[in-house]
Amino acid sequence: xxxxxxxxxxxxxxxxxxxxxxxxxxxxxxxxxxxxxxxxxxxxxxxxxxxxxxxxxxxxxxxxxxxxxxxxxxxxxxxxxxxxxxxxxxxxxxxxxxxxxxxxxxxxxxxxxxxxxxxxxxxxxxxxxxxxxxxxxxxxxxxxxxxxxxxxxxxxxxxxxxxxxxxxxxxxxxxxxxxxxxxxxxxxxxxxxxxxxxxxxxxxxxxxxxxxxxxxxxxxxxxxxxxxxxxxxxxxxxxxxxxxxxxxxxxxxxxxxxxxxxxxxxxxxxxxxxxxxxxxxxxxxxxxxxxxxxxxxxxxxxxxxxxxxxxxxxxxxxxxxxxxxxxxxxxxxxxxxxxxxxxxxxxxxxxxxxxxxxxxxxxxxxxxxxxxxxxxxxxxxxxxxxxxxxxxxxxxxxxxxxxxxxxxxxxxxxxxxxxxxxxxxxxxxxxxxxx
Amino acid sequence: xxxxxxxxxxxxxxxxxxxxxxxxxxxxxxxxxxxxxxxxxxxxxxxxxxxxxxxxxxxxxxxxxxxxxxxxxxxxxxxxxxxxxxxxxxxxxxxxxxxxxxxxxxxxxxxxxxxxxxxxxxxxxxxxxxxxxxxxxxxxxxxxxxxxxxxxxxxxxxxxxxxxxxxxxxxxxxxxxxxxxxxxxxxxxxxxxxxxxxxxxxxxxxxxxxxxxxxxxxxxxxxxxxxxxxxxxxxxxxxxxxxxxxxxxxxxxxxxxxxxxxxxxxxxxxxxxxxxxxxx
Numbered sequence: 193x194x195x196x197x198x199x200x201x202x203x204x205x206x207x208x209x210x211x212x213x214x215x216x217x218x219x220x221x222x223x224x225x226x227x228x229x230x231x232x233x234x235x236x237x238x239x240x241x242x243x244x245x246x247x248x249x250x251x252x253x254x255x256x257x258x259x260x261x262x263x264x265x266x267x268x269x270x271x272x273x274x275x276x277x278x279x280x281x282x283x284x285x286x287x288x289x290x291x292x293x294x295x296x297x298x299x300x301x302x303x304x305x306x307x308x309x310x311x312x313x314x315x316x317x318x319x320x321x322x323x324x325x326x327x328x329x330x331x332x333x334x335x336x337x338x339x340x341x342x343x344x345x346x347x348x349x350x351x352x353x354x355x356x357x358x359x360x361x362x363x364x365x366x367x368x369x370x371x372x373x374x375x376x377x378x379x380x381x382x383x384x385x386x387x388x389x390x391x392x393x394x395x396x397x398x399x400x401x402x403x404x405x406x407x408x409x410x411x412x413x414x415x416x417x418x419x420x421x422x423x424x425x426x427x428x429x430x431x432x433x434x435x436x437x438x439x440x441x442x443x444x445x446x447x448x449x450x451x452x453x454x455x456x457x458x459x460x461x462x463x464x465x466x467x468x469x470x471x472x473x474x475x476x477x478x479x480x481x482x483x484x485x486x487x488x489x490x491x492x493x494x495x496x497x498x499x500x501x502x503x504x505x506x507x508x509x510x511x512x513x514x515x516x517x518x519x520x521x522x523x524x525x526x527x528x529x530x531x532x533x534x535x536x537x538x539x540x541x542x543x544x545x546x547x548x549x550x551x552x553x554x555x556x557x558x559x560x561x562x563x564x565x566x567x568x569x570x571x572x573x574x575x576x577x578x579x580x581x582x583x584x585x586x587x588x589x590x591x592x593x594x595x596x597x598x599x600x601x602x603x604x605x606x607x608x609x610x611x612x613x614x615x616x617x618x619x620x621x622x623x624x625x626x627x
Numbered sequence: 628x629x630x631x632x633x634x635x636x637x638x639x640x641x642x643x644x645x646x647x648x649x650x651x652x653x654x655x656x657x658x659x660x661x662x663x664x665x666x667x668x669x670x671x672x673x674x675x676x677x678x679x680x681x682x683x684x685x686x687x688x689x690x691x692x693x694x695x696x697x698x699x700x701x702x703x704x705x706x707x708x709x710x711x712x713x714x715x716x717x718x719x720x721x722x723x724x725x726x727x728x729x730x731x732x733x734x735x736x737x738x739x740x741x742x743x744x745x746x747x748x749x750x751x752x753x754x755x756x757x758x759x760x761x762x763x764x765x766x767x768x769x770x771x772x773x774x775x776x777x778x779x780x781x782x783x784x785x786x787x788x789x790x791x792x793x794x795x796x797x798x799x800x801x802x803x804x805x806x807x808x809x810x811x812x813x814x815x816x817x818x819x820x821x822x823x824x825x826x827x828x829x830x831x832x833x834x835x836x837x838x839x840x841x842x843x844x845x846x847x848x849x850x851x852x853x854x855x856x857x858x859x860x861x862x863x864x865x866x867x868x869x870x871x872x873x874x875x876x877x878x879x880x881x882x883x884x885x886x887x888x889x890x891x892x893x894x895x896x897x898x899x900x901x902x903x904x905x906x907x
Contacts, residue, residue, distance in 0.1 A: 510750035518763035519740035
C-alpha cells in the first residue's frame with residue numbers, strides 16, 4: 193500500500209513531463225501551420241493580382257472599341273456630277289464631304305483643301321455606300337439620299353479622349369480646324385454615340401473603324417471544327433488501342449514515350465511540319481481553315497491521347513472483368529462499358545485540347561495564316577484568318593485605333609475560351625457516374 | 628530451394644490425385660470439369676503446381692486455403708479469365724464435358740457464356756438493373772424480341788432471389804442497390820446467359836452476415852441446376868454450402884474430397900492445421 197502513492201506520483205510526473213514537451217512543440221507546430229497557410233494565401237494573392245492587372249489592362253484598353261461615333265449625312269445626288277456611263281469613276285467621297293461642309297455652313301475652297309480635311313474625318317465607306325445605292329437603283333440620281341456610318345478612326349479617338357486638343361497641333365493627326373468641325377457636328381447632334389455592332393458583323397479592314405472580328409471568329413470556328421473532327425476520333429481510337437488492346441512490349445513503350453514527348457514539343461515545330469508536309473508535299477491551300485485545322489489537330493492529338501488514356505485507366509478493372517465474365521468480347525467490353533464510362537474524361541480532355549488549339553498562334557504564322565483577309569471565309573479551302581492571328585496582325589498595325597481593337601479581339605477570344613471551358617465543366621458534371 | 632517434408636508430401640498427394648482412380652473417387656454425380664497437370668506461371672513466378680481435380684456436376688465445390696495459395700488463380704483457369712493477363716501462362720488440361728477448354732477451337736467468349744463468374748466485389752455495370760441482366764442475353768443473341776428478353780430478365784432475377792425486391796425499380800441503376808443485392812444482381816446477370824458452371828470468387832467477403840446468409844441460401848438452391856465452384860476464406864461457409872472441398876496451399880492442391888471428410892478427417896497434416904486455425 194505504501195508503495196502505491198509513490199508509483200502514482202512518478203507516473204503523473206511522467207505524464208506532466210510529456211504534456212509539457214508536447215505543449216512546447218505545439219507552439220512550433222501551430223506556428224509552422226500558420227506560416228504555411230500564409231504562404232498559400234500570398235501565392236494566391238500574387239496570382240490573383242496578376243490576373244487582375246492582365247484583365248484590367250485588356251478591358252480598359254479594349255472597352256472603348258465597343259463604343260462608336262457615327263454620323264448620318266444627307267447627300268444630294270447631283271446629276272451633273274455623276275457620269276451614268278462610268279459609275280465606278282465618280283468622286284462620291286467629295287460629294288459626301290461637300291454635304292458635310294454644307295452642314296457645317298462652310299464652302300470648299302478652289303484647291304479642295306477643306307473637302308480633303310473633311311474626308312479625313314469620315315469613313316471612305318460612305319462613298320461605297322453611295323455607289324452601291326446608285327448601282328441598285330439608278331433612279332436615285334437627282335434625289336437626296338442619306339448615308340450613315342462610323343466616323344473615321346481619328347475622329348472617333350478624339351471623341352474618346354485619346355486625341356487631346358491640349359497637345360500641340362503639329363503633334364496630332366487632326367488640325368485645330370478639324371477639331372472645331374467635330375465639336376460643331378457633335379453639338380449639332382449630327383454625331384451619334386452608340387454600341388459598335390460593326391465590330392461583330394464586319395471582318396478585317398484597312399480602315400480601323402470598319403474592322404471587325406466576324407471573319408476571324410468564323411475562321412476560328414471552322415478551323416476548330418477541322419481540328420475536332422480529326423484530333424478527337426483519331427486520338428480516342430489511338431488511346432483505346434494503346435490502353436486496351438496493344439500488347440505491352442518495348443514497341444508500345446517507345447510509342448508511349450514518344451506520344452508523351454510530342455505533347456511537350458514547341459508548337460512552332462508543328463507549324464514547320466505543316467509547312468513541309470501539308471503545303472509542300474500535299475498541296476493543301478495555304479492560310480485555309482483546312483490547313484490550320486490539320487496542323488492544330490497534329491498538335492492536339494497527343495493531349496487527347498494522354499487525356500483519354502488516363503481516363504480509361506481510371507475505370508476500375510472490375511467493370512472489364514464483369515463484361516468479360518458474361519462472355520463479352522474484348523471489343524464489346526471496351527465499347528459497351530469502359531469507353532462510355534471514360535467519356536466525361538475524354539470529353540473534358542478533348543475540349544481543353546481544343547481550347548488550347550484555339551489560342552495557338554505560332555504554328556499558324558508558319559503556315560501563312562498571317563495574311564490580311566477582308567471577309568468571311570466561304571469554304572474550308574478559302575483564305576481565312578483566326579482570332580489569335582487577328583490579334584497579332586492588329587497589334588502590329590501602325591494606326592493607333594487598331595490597338596484598342598487588339599484588346600477587344602482578345603476579349604472576344606477569352607469569352608470564346610471561357611465558353612469552351614464552361615462546356616467542359618458542364619459535360620464533366622453531367623456525365624459523371626459512380627460505380 | 629531446400630526440399631522439406633511437406634513438399635514431398637504434397638507431391639505424393641498431387642500424384643495420388645492425378646491418378647484417375649484416386650481422383651475418380653467422386654461417387655454419385657458425374658464429373659463436369661476434369662483438370663490435370665495444371666501449372667500456371669505469372670512471368671517467371673510459378674503460381675500453381677500440377678493441380679489435378681475432378682469437379683462434379685450439380686454440386687458445390689469449395690476451394691479453401693490461405694491467401695495467395697492459388698485457389699483464385701485456378702478458378703480463373705476454368706473460364707480462361709487468366710487470358711486477359713498478358714504475363715500469365717497456363718499449361719495442362721482442363722476438360723469440361725470431355726472438351727479441352729484451352730483448345731484452339733474453343734472461343735473464350737463462348738466458354739465464358741457457359742462458365743459464368745461472380746467476383747469478390749459486387750461489380751454491376753453502372754446501368755439499370757434491367758440492363759445489367761439483359762446485357763449478356765443481348766450480346767449472345769439469346770432473345771429474339773423484347774418480350775423474350777423481359778422474360779429472361781425476370782426469370783434470372785427470380786432465380787437469384789432478387790425479383791421481389793427490385794421488380795418495381797428495374798430501370799434504376801444497379802449500383803444503387805445494397806451490397807448483398809448487388810451480388811445477387813451479379814449472380815442473376817451470370818444466370819441470364821444460361822451457363823452450365825458458375826464460378827464464385829469469394830462472393831461474400833464484402834458482405835455482412837445477413838447478406839451472406841442470403842447468398843449461401845441462394846447457392847444451395849442453384850446447385851440443383853448448376854455446377855458451382857466457390858472460393859472462400861471462411862471455412863464455416865465452405866462447410867455450410869459445399870459438398871466437396873479442395874484445400875490449396877502454396878500453389879499446390881493438398882487435398883480434396885467430400886466436405887464432411889475434409890473437415891472431420893483430413894488426411895494431410897497441413898489441412899488439419901489450416902482447418903483447426905493453426906495457420907492461415
